[in-house]
Amino acid sequence: MEQVKVLLDETEMPRQWYNVQADLPTPLAPPFHPATMEIATPEQMNVIFPMSLLEQEMSPQAYWDIPDEVMQVLALWRPTPLQRARGLEKALGTPARIYFKNESVSPAGSHKPNTAVAQAYYNKQEGIKRIATETGAGQWGSAMSLACNMFGLECTVYMVRVSYDQKPYRKSIINTWGAEIFASPSEQTNSGRAALAENPDHPGSLGLAISEAVEDAATRDDTNYALGSVLNHVCLHQTIIGEEAIRQMNKIGEKPDVVIGCIGGGSNFAGISFPYVREKIKGMDVRILAVEPASCPTVTKGLYAYDYGDTAHLAPIVLMHTLGHTFVPPGIHAGGLRYHGMSPLVSRLAEDKLVEAIAVPQLECFEAGLMFARTEGIVPAPESTHAIRGAVIEALKAKEEGKERVILFNLSGHGHFDMSAYDAYLAGQLSNYEYPQSMVDEALSKLPHVELPAM
Amino acid sequence: MEQVKVLLDETEMPRQWYNVQADLPTPLAPPFHPATMEIATPEQMNVIFPMSLLEQEMSPQAYWDIPDEVMQVLALWRPTPLQRARGLEKALGTPARIYFKNESVSPAGSHKPNTAVAQAYYNKQEGIKRIATETGAGQWGSAMSLACNMFGLECTVYMVRVSYDQKPYRKSIINTWGAEIFASPSEQTNSGRAALAENPDHPGSLGLAISEAVEDAATRDDTNYALGSVLNHVCLHQTIIGEEAIRQMNKIGEKPDVVIGCIGGGSNFAGISFPYVREKIKGMDVRILAVEPASCPTVTKGLYAYDYGDTAHLAPIVLMHTLGHTFVPPGIHAGGLRYHGMSPLVSRLAEDKLVEAIAVPQLECFEAGLMFARTEGIVPAPESTHAIRGAVIEALKAKEEGKERVILFNLSGHGHFDMSAYDAYLAGQLSNYEYPQSMVDEALSKLPHVELPAM
Numbered sequence: 001m002e003q004v005k006v007l008l009d010e011t012e013m014p015r016q017w018y019n020v021q022a023d024l025p026t027p028l029a030p031p032f033h034p035a036t037m038e039i040a041t042p043e044q045m046n047v048i049f050p051m052s053l054l055e056q057e058m059s060p061q062a063y064w065d066i067p068d069e070v071m072q073v074l075a076l077w078r079p080t081p082l083q084r085a086r087g088l089e090k091a092l093g094t095p096a097r098i099y100f101k102n103e104s105v106s107p108a109g110s111h112k113p114n115t116a117v118a119q120a121y122y123n124k125q126e127g128i129k130r131i132a133t134e135t136g137a138g139q140w141g142s143a144m145s146l147a148c149n150m151f152g153l154e155c156t157v158y159m160v161r162v163s164y165d166q167k168p169y170r171k172s173i174i175n176t177w178g179a180e181i182f183a184s185p186s187e188q189t190n191s192g193r194a195a196l197a198e199n200p201d202h203p204g205s206l207g208l209a210i211s212e213a214v215e216d217a218a219t220r221d222d223t224n225y226a227l228g229s230v231l232n233h234v235c236l237h238q239t240i241i242g243e244e245a246i247r248q249m250n251k252i253g254e255k256p257d258v259v260i261g262c263i264g265g266g267s268n269f270a271g272i273s274f275p276y277v278r279e280k281i282k283g284m285d286v287r288i289l290a291v292e293p294a295s296c297p298t299v300t301k302g303l304y305a306y307d308y309g310d311t312a313h314l315a316p317i318v319l320m321h322t323l324g325h326t327f328v329p330p331g332i333h334a335g336g337l338r339y340h341g342m343s344p345l346v347s348r349l350a351e352d353k354l355v356e357a358i359a360v361p362q363l364e365c366f367e368a369g370l371m372f373a374r375t376e377g378i379v380p381a382p383e384s385t386h387a388i389r390g391a392v393i394e395a396l397k398a399k400e401e402g403k404e405r406v407i408l409f410n411l412s413g414h415g416h417f418d419m420s421a422y423d424a425y426l427a428g429q430l431s432n433y434e435y436p437q438s439m440v441d442e443a444l445s446k447l448p449h450v451e452l453p454a455m
Numbered sequence: 456m457e458q459v460k461v462l463l464d465e466t467e468m469p470r471q472w473y474n475v476q477a478d479l480p481t482p483l484a485p486p487f488h489p490a491t492m493e494i495a496t497p498e499q500m501n502v503i504f505p506m507s508l509l510e511q512e513m514s515p516q517a518y519w520d521i522p523d524e525v526m527q528v529l530a531l532w533r534p535t536p537l538q539r540a541r542g543l544e545k546a547l548g549t550p551a552r553i554y555f556k557n558e559s560v561s562p563a564g565s566h567k568p569n570t571a572v573a574q575a576y577y578n579k580q581e582g583i584k585r586i587a588t589e590t591g592a593g594q595w596g597s598a599m600s601l602a603c604n605m606f607g608l609e610c611t612v613y614m615v616r617v618s619y620d621q622k623p624y625r626k627s628i629i630n631t632w633g634a635e636i637f638a639s640p641s642e643q644t645n646s647g648r649a650a651l652a653e654n655p656d657h658p659g660s661l662g663l664a665i666s667e668a669v670e671d672a673a674t675r676d677d678t679n680y681a682l683g684s685v686l687n688h689v690c691l692h693q694t695i696i697g698e699e700a701i702r703q704m705n706k707i708g709e710k711p712d713v714v715i716g717c718i719g720g721g722s723n724f725a726g727i728s729f730p731y732v733r734e735k736i737k738g739m740d741v742r743i744l745a746v747e748p749a750s751c752p753t754v755t756k757g758l759y760a761y762d763y764g765d766t767a768h769l770a771p772i773v774l775m776h777t778l779g780h781t782f783v784p785p786g787i788h789a790g791g792l793r794y795h796g797m798s799p800l801v802s803r804l805a806e807d808k809l810v811e812a813i814a815v816p817q818l819e820c821f822e823a824g825l826m827f828a829r830t831e832g833i834v835p836a837p838e839s840t841h842a843i844r845g846a847v848i849e850a851l852k853a854k855e856e857g858k859e860r861v862i863l864f865n866l867s868g869h870g871h872f873d874m875s876a877y878d879a880y881l882a883g884q885l886s887n888y889e890y891p892q893s894m895v896d897e898a899l900s901k902l903p904h905v906e907l908p909a910m
Contacts (some may be wrong), residue, residue: 001521004530007462075459076832105560107832112504149829172874175881176828259477373631377531377562412659416871419627426630
């Protein structure tokens, strides 16, 4: 029998997260406060985030110990398997060896709980009783409700109405873990009420849902806000994925030639790749490839500029790749990748050429996702099909060149709650959803102007 | 950190299935043919089943090698983790140690692929091109379509219409794996057309869907039928669960005092428990507990008698616990447990007191299932909540008695495609669905009369 999976025992789990800020060739530029338009202080951000997470956000410290209480919850499903995609290799007829890290095995079905559990823990430590957060397609809201439940925190999720109506089982699983969920815009906040007053049938947007959650957290002493991607501490918590992958690849004497993840806000890609960025800086010969949707090509087509994190101008202004905070991405099924900006860390690494990015159209992703489901069994989340597409591209290149190649990608989640996307694809109802360049041009004309003080 | 999971490498996977027929104190009575009312011959059954499976069905051989090709597919997710339910233990405040075998990690989300893969393989070996099967709630149809896809067989699934309409994502995942699916009754078969002629809005039933699939298989040379539970060869293929569990418990020096599974047709229970039945016969001090729904209490309230396997009298007549083949179980959400009969092997073992059975009401199962979801993270399938309820009962007894106890149960699957059941439970819309005794009395008056020849 040919080996398929590489497992780690719980005793072999990494005990520290890796902070790529420690090794950046160019340090990160500071975030600005959206109200003062000056560099944001930890004290200002402490209104909605605990100090321990802000410390992780700002610090250049290379390693952070994972608290025992966090390890204990992660051990419910971690370490996750590293799997060799032999069926996919055969279907492609490639000489490449394709490996994937299977993050779909978490109870919430994606990598998101890796940081949700840590965020719930640190908030609990600082006496917070309740978390308010937003969710688009539902992966993050599910993860945060699971994590809050594990630490006895209350949790309120504002879910973009159009997804709330399209994916009713997300609401069900969030309720099952004891959290409260509102379709956004809701009657719970000023931002929500204002939007509903303007349009009672408002479909909602991620920007608006963020505004509702931030407002909720900012106006209640017992409540903090939690974000599922983009920020440095979120990327930090996800590095357990790559640290495990390195140990697993070592176990079988393999070294990846290319490490691949999909990018929306950047967190699952950060998770699989930042430990490899460290190795690359130390001299490892490895390419690191981010795959984004062609309909929201933040890194490949956006500007590297200061921009708001949300449409309502409540989140910090950060230096990142952006299509402009007023850009509304077309309605592809990979809802988790529909974000105008990108993690400042991923953006910085792309600028420094440590990370490459490509943009791929929706139909090619579903084609690759279906091939994966039929060869490896697992039905991937629409977001994860972008990483699979990236792996297929690399595997076909290897075939063309007649060369061996070791490909490692992150399977960020399963698609059990996104099956209507597969229905639409199989029925030939999907397209690649292009957008007019004028939309991006207009959005990019609305970037904020901030001035860095002389260093 | 406290250990949560016990893993096995692929190299530690059991290489043989265990056939409990080899060790039965009382041998099984033969099946009868529903048309001739005489003992059914393998040749008669070969019309819809391959000879290799019929051999496994009839033989007293204790061990069967698992073919390499089957092992290779199973290795996509097997061996499955054995997990200690520490969170559940703490919530119950029990001195018992609770372990569960996590069969929810298969791509189809349940234990069903263990036999689906084997059945697809043996059918392929005998030149069959296509499988016809039925599915109730959808677990089996999903598993069979996954397995057929892996071996390049076509697959047609007849799904009970009421479930087809209630659980649309089951259709989606079955299509994603390339199978064809029809709501039953369908226009594809005589049985289906007859039912539709009688009632164009016919909601369907498992009995009718079986009739459609058997008719399809019997009338096409290239097509066989596949069943997901009840039969001996199905139970055989599931024993890999218990064989793995024994190895995993040995690894940590534990021995279960009680082994628990839910029963509908009996296959997941057979899987976890038959290897322990072998050990019990050899002298191990272990109780083996089957948990059935109070609204379909086949073993605890049914007769041990010869009965038809389906309502249309096409499947073999077997000696089993039955509530009568015309008994229509109330519409509990654990659709996989709504079967009038029981595996002849499980029935035989219950008669010989090697296996105990209890019946539990729906609300107590969902209560236990919710507690499990909130302590262990995994949202269990409604069927699996019955096994969890059994474990909770045993753990609370241990608490009352102030005694240690080692409990092992089978988590047969997750509930990602059954979330509407949790919605209904959380909304207080579920009841325990009792049935009038007269329904069972009437059904039991319609058992077939067969005569065993003098031995």
